[in-house]
Amino acid sequence: LSTYTQLLSVCAQAKDIEGAFEVFTMLEKEGLKADCFLYTTLISACGKAGKVDLIFQVFHEMLKKGVEPNIHTYGALIDGCARAGQVGKAFGAYGIMRSKKLKPDKVIFNTLITACGRSGAVERAFDVLSEMNSEPVPIEPDHVTIGALIKACTKAGQVDRAMEVYRMMQDKGIQGSVEAYTEAIHACSITGDVDTAFQIFEDMKGCNIRPDEVFFSALIDVAGHAKQLDTCFKILKEMKQMRVKPGVVAYSAIMGACSNTGSWEKGLEVYRD
RNA sequence: GGGAGUAGCGA
DSSP states (O other), X not given: OHHHHHHHHHHHHTTOHHHHHHHHHHHHHXXXXXXXXXXXXXXXHHHHTTOHHHHHHHHHHHHHTTOOOOHHHHHHHHHHHHXXXXXXXXXXXXXXXXXXXXXXXXXHHHHHHHHHHHTTOHHHHHXXXXXXXXXXXXXXXXXXXXXXXXXXXXXXXXXXXXXXXXXXXXXXXXXXXXHHHHHHHHHHHHHTOHHHHHHHHHHHHHTTOOOOHHHHHHHHHHHHHTTXXXXXXXXXXXXXXXXXXXXXXHHHHHHHHHHHTTOHHHHHHHHHO
């Protein structure tokens, strides 16, 4: 069963629904009975492919077969609904989970916050944050929570609020991650706030977190939005110095900056390099 | 260190 689950996990990543159900058929032919892990993975596969109907079909089949869903299962359910843009259903699944007396963990809350962010419901995202804190045993936000909140604010154009979340991470001493810092940098690109972006970069260095290509690309993007092409190239240089190889993501950011500043010659030059 | 759920990639 664990082998089939791993196989399913691959299908999920590739968003290959057909493959996923093929795997499911195979294991049934072998006379194996799917367990909670396997159903959860199948639900995740349907979710990543945006098939809400299938998600619930699988979920109900699971119940019918007497397999008890756990928080991982509900996590996949919530995430799947959210990816399909069905926030209402996502919270519905969350409600069912609570009614079954299952205790939500950090991942569940982070998934809910992400769901709110995707739909532009910033207030609701913060409501979820408060809810974490109101649990009998309060659940502390982590770097994923921070990243998801910053993204929600940024997407809604609330840059100041995104920065408040960033400061919250520091104030609460939450251990950051490249992804969280990248989100914070990304927020700066809306306003083209290069200074703040570099300040964040410094903060991150102070925490001994290694920037990667996506991080540097976000930084280049900020400078690009601020129409500071020279800064973009300085960042590219620093990136190489730190032995982070620029790939398509970084060069796309550079191209975007060239485009923003009308520097087509520079863009061509980079392309030829 | 061995199977499942969450965040950085819509100019």
